[in-house]
Amino acid sequence: MLVQLKEETLEENKSKDIQKKAKPYKLVEKKHDNHRTVIEVKGVLIGGPEVLALAGPCAVEGLESLRETAKVVKASGAKILRASAFKPRSSPYSFQGLGEEGLKIQRQVADELNLIIETEVMDPRDVALVEEYVDILRIGSRNMQNFDLLKEVGKCKKPVILKRGLSATIEEWLLAAEYIMAHGNHQVILCERGIRTFENATRNTLDLSAVAVAKEMTHLPVIVDPSHAAGRVDIILPLSRAAIAIGADGLLVEVHHDRENALCDGAQSLRPEDFDLLMKECSSIANSIGRKML
Amino acid sequence: MLVQLKEETLEENKSKDIQKKAKPYKLVEKKHDNHRTVIEVKGVLIGGPEVLALAGPCAVEGLESLRETAKVVKASGAKILRASAFKPRSSPYSFQGLGEEGLKIQRQVADELNLIIETEVMDPRDVALVEEYVDILRIGSRNMQNFDLLKEVGKCKKPVILKRGLSATIEEWLLAAEYIMAHGNHQVILCERGIRTFENATRNTLDLSAVAVAKEMTHLPVIVDPSHAAGRVDIILPLSRAAIAIGADGLLVEVHHDRENALCDGAQSLRPEDFDLLMKECSSIANSIGRKML
Amino acid sequence: MLVQLKEETLEENKSKDIQKKAKPYKLVEKKHDNHRTVIEVKGVLIGGPEVLALAGPCAVEGLESLRETAKVVKASGAKILRASAFKPRSSPYSFQGLGEEGLKIQRQVADELNLIIETEVMDPRDVALVEEYVDILRIGSRNMQNFDLLKEVGKCKKPVILKRGLSATIEEWLLAAEYIMAHGNHQVILCERGIRTFENATRNTLDLSAVAVAKEMTHLPVIVDPSHAAGRVDIILPLSRAAIAIGADGLLVEVHHDRENALCDGAQSLRPEDFDLLMKECSSIANSIGRKML
Amino acid sequence: MLVQLKEETLEENKSKDIQKKAKPYKLVEKKHDNHRTVIEVKGVLIGGPEVLALAGPCAVEGLESLRETAKVVKASGAKILRASAFKPRSSPYSFQGLGEEGLKIQRQVADELNLIIETEVMDPRDVALVEEYVDILRIGSRNMQNFDLLKEVGKCKKPVILKRGLSATIEEWLLAAEYIMAHGNHQVILCERGIRTFENATRNTLDLSAVAVAKEMTHLPVIVDPSHAAGRVDIILPLSRAAIAIGADGLLVEVHHDRENALCDGAQSLRPEDFDLLMKECSSIANSIGRKML
Secondary structure (H helix, E strand, O other): OOOOOOOOOHHHHHHHHHHHOOOOOOOOEOOOOOOOOOEEEOOEEEOOOEOEEEEEOOEOOOHHHHHHHHHHHHHOOOOEEEOEOOOOOOOOOOOOOOOHHHHHHHHHHHHHHOOEEEEEOOOHHHHHHHHHHOOEEEEOHHHOOOHHHHHHHOOOOOOEEEEOOOOOOHHHHHHHHHHHHHOOOOOEEEEEOOEOOOOOOOOOEOOHHHHHHHHHHEOOOEEEOHHHHHOOHHHHHHHHHHHHHHOOOEEEEEEOOOHHHOOOOHHHOEOHHHHHHHHHHHHHHHHHOOOEOO | OOOOOOOOOHHHHHHHHHHHOOOOOOOOEOOOOOOOOOEEEOOEEEOOOEOEEEEEOOEOOOHHHHHHHHHHHHHOOOOEEEOEOOOOOOOOOOOOOOOHHHHHHHHHHHHHHOOEEEEEOOOHHHHHHHHHHOOEEEEOHHHOOOHHHHHHHOOOOOOEEEEOOOOOOHHHHHHHHHHHHHOOOOOEEEEEOOEOOOOOOOOOEOOHHHHHHHHHHEOOOEEEOHHHHHOOHHHHHHHHHHHHHHOOOEEEEEEOOOHHHOOOOHHHOEOHHHHHHHHHHHHHHHHHOOOEOO | OOOOOOOOOHHHHHHHHHHHOOOOOOOOEOOOOOOOOOEEEOOEEEOOOEOEEEEEOOEOOOHHHHHHHHHHHHHOOOOEEEOEOOOOOOOOOOOOOOOHHHHHHHHHHHHHHOOEEEEEOOOHHHHHHHHHHOOEEEEOHHHOOOHHHHHHHOOOOOOEEEEOOOOOOHHHHHHHHHHHHHOOOOOEEEEEOOEOOOOOOOOOEOOHHHHHHHHHHEOOOEEEOHHHHHOOHHHHHHHHHHHHHHOOOEEEEEEOOOHHHOOOOHHHOEOHHHHHHHHHHHHHHHHHOOOEOO | OOOOOOOOOHHHHHHHHHHHOOOOOOOOEOOOOOOOOOEEEOOEEEOOOEOEEEEEOOEOOOHHHHHHHHHHHHHOOOOEEEOEOOOOOOOOOOOOOOOHHHHHHHHHHHHHHOOEEEEEOOOHHHHHHHHHHOOEEEEOHHHOOOHHHHHHHOOOOOOEEEEOOOOOOHHHHHHHHHHHHHOOOOOEEEEEOOEOOOOOOOOOEOOHHHHHHHHHHEOOOEEEOHHHHHOOHHHHHHHHHHHHHHOOOEEEEEEOOOHHHOOOOHHHOEOHHHHHHHHHHHHHHHHHOOOEOO
16 A cells, blocks of 8 residues: 655645745735725726726727727727727738827827727837827737837836736736836736637637736736637627626727728627627626726 | 738637537537526536535545535535545545545535535546445546546436546537537536646636636536636635636535645635635625526 | 846746755656666567657557558567557547457557557556557556556556656656556656647647656656657658657657558558658667667 | 547647648748758858857856857857847846947957857847847847837848747747848748746747748748757757757757856856767767758
């Protein structure tokens, strides 16, 4: 008969080790249970009791089109309009975005409809330009460890959404936020958007545990992008409900008023009526945990 | 200047392809939107409007100990007692479980407290024995593609919980369920318990998208095991809320009345008071989506 | 300006930690630099200076067919014939193998051609039967942590090839070998066959580093299966050369005399002429590192 | 009894699909079997019959230190000196490199010893500066999809080493090369450096299959960085042998004349005597496949 020892394997020891390790970050660290950063943008609070929707098309395609989608997301309760003027595309032959023309369109639509606007910035040389036009800057997952870009947005006065890299550990994600904070900008919003795994039924695997873990480790607000994680429209509603239930401070959702003709990501963009339903169901979840969304 | 084509890369085409493919399974397939299998065990319905808690220690450690934990999980609202008499352990020198003695203890405690009992079966030669003692059999993630074991439980008259393999695709998970159904047992309950990824902050990465995807593909009930996925106790409550919000039909949770002295998985077992809080919070989420838990 | 500390992140500390940890295994451990187990089967040495080829079809399909492939692999220099009579298939509707009839065919062909035969065993109840017919038993990757099966082959008198699980760490692989050795059978041959990752260009990702790492950690022979890892025939030759160069003690390769009509895995089976070329090229690599193959 | 169909699952169909798909790239594509790009730098050919060593310290630490390591790698047969003046570090508090001062040191050492020098560029604003000093530019894995950086080096006249991203598919890697070529620079050298998987025994998992697959898909030279993949010094020699055997056109290896005092990556840097042995063993492998290294 074999001797039975109460020995543990490396796998079993893993999370324990991590918790004991000295933390390599400082500014992002949650110092006590009630330590939370709330970021204010034109009267809207991110990271407070309200759960926010940041909704809109993948890309700015033109003035009429953005205005149309902006109206529908506003009507359903979104206060922040998402849209990209600079697009990171795997292929050099794919639509790369409208650039500064797109930023102007975003500003115009936001002003007309009294919405807050956020957009992606990819190149350190564009940071000043982008900051001029929009209210919130976004670092995409491919650029999470583009350290020169992080340093540049670290000098901005406006909030930055920092998407988690496709294969970034939570620690690396927090260290990327630390870069931004260490260069002076303390208004960082973390965004979980799916990690790359072996599973093919979804484009990426939304790691909702990472939201719960990040909430334990940092005082920064954490939002969730179910659209890029799923890559398919049929599970965005349940993923959004789960994100709110786990404690996310907001949702970054792709919505298009005419998704069949979207220039990119049509397959994962919600129709207006589905986004409206999403807002209602998520609002109900938010209420059940003592927060509000509508 | 580069010509801009609306070409898509393989990555962008991925989920679309999958949806168009001929499905390799038959019996597990959801045939229409309202197609749901509800499994009845001693008056308790799995997969119906009620969300269930299956709670208890990792392993059966002895009569007193199991009875103690059983009382606390029952008091908080669990109707099904989880516990393993046969333990799959990475090391041959780790505690391997009490075997038949454990099954007897489980039966006794279940009868005393009027609880339903579930347990893992690992060896095709033990299936008849296990079926004799418990109400629900469980196939662990390491055995999800132990096809001879699947065939054997396929001949059982009692329901089977089928945990997803650590690196099994959703399709392979459904095909494993198809094995059980093809051999005659249509009472299969799928259980998502985390997949293996690069992330080290959690033991595994709970793939909640898989619950939403499985609910689209199959009529079978789907439950979630946040304990094995997390491997750390501090995020089990938010993960459980998210699981209910996404549409899981139940939670498989490790609880121990004295976790400091648990023979295995103490680090991920909830204390009685934390489990009680979990039940209350999850009940509130269940209500907000039109289901009930308490 | 930022203070620059020489601090390291968790990621950077990872391998160092692992090397410092107490090892959870005992019998598989390499005790000194020259500690190597050499396994003898009918005069052929596995783990010695010679690098071996274990070649043949995925499945036993019939007497004529196996004999035909056996002749060609023998002609090219293989001393061990691979073929499965019991097939682990993802779908219950796929070809499941010929069972005992297949074992008889294997024995007959091996005896006619004076070859050593190896085959997979999946069910603990079949171990005695399989041991009766073949010279080497094989545990497939799906069963690497089928602990009851490991215990059963641990009682055998014949060598066991232990394939690494699709998502098993090297440590878990060695612990699975420890199970077999702890139950009495010290003739274990490890087989790397690809792990599951996000990459889709190959069926799995052949982890050749694992061969080098395993050779540092254990005295057991290590072989490589490029066929199941690649899932495509066009890179099997270079993968095989690399496997020999890194120090593998053998190759487990799928070859079929008529791959277009193979009942399974035709797409990854080598044609006879390609296998012949593989043997010549690998022999040349073997010579360059002081070993021999032909 | 179950009907047995010859149906294949998604997993089994995977690689076949990929091979049939229309290719999203154009300029990187291999048009016929003998289609190979050979890049010439100061008389040294990359992608020709000779296999090259690109060796040196992780970072430029100072003139004396770089000169010392450069001498030893040259003595062992390396023709290209690797070293980084700009360092992408996970933490903002880690050593970030010497910047332009480092570039000057590299140029001086290269000129003194008649070596070719390569270095990493991270910021599109630094490309012109870096191109002025060094012979070959390098894009690190974190920046593989930093599209503005790719476009910028696409305008350079000097060769670019493009490291594969930590979780980039081979297709995405080739599309990143396509970006560089589409903007005018056809001198791209691909570099496999390990992908992120669940395995913790190595820092990353060196994907040698990717070298074989890339060699099938593209005419560009492919080199391998075993140092960053392994993250541990004890398996770099066998990994290097395997890389040559599979067909790599070069090795990018970290060597330090005094690794105990290296400012970064000391744990994975080879000692001079180990690098010398590596060159001899790899040369022997190269000869056995009809190439040369020394």
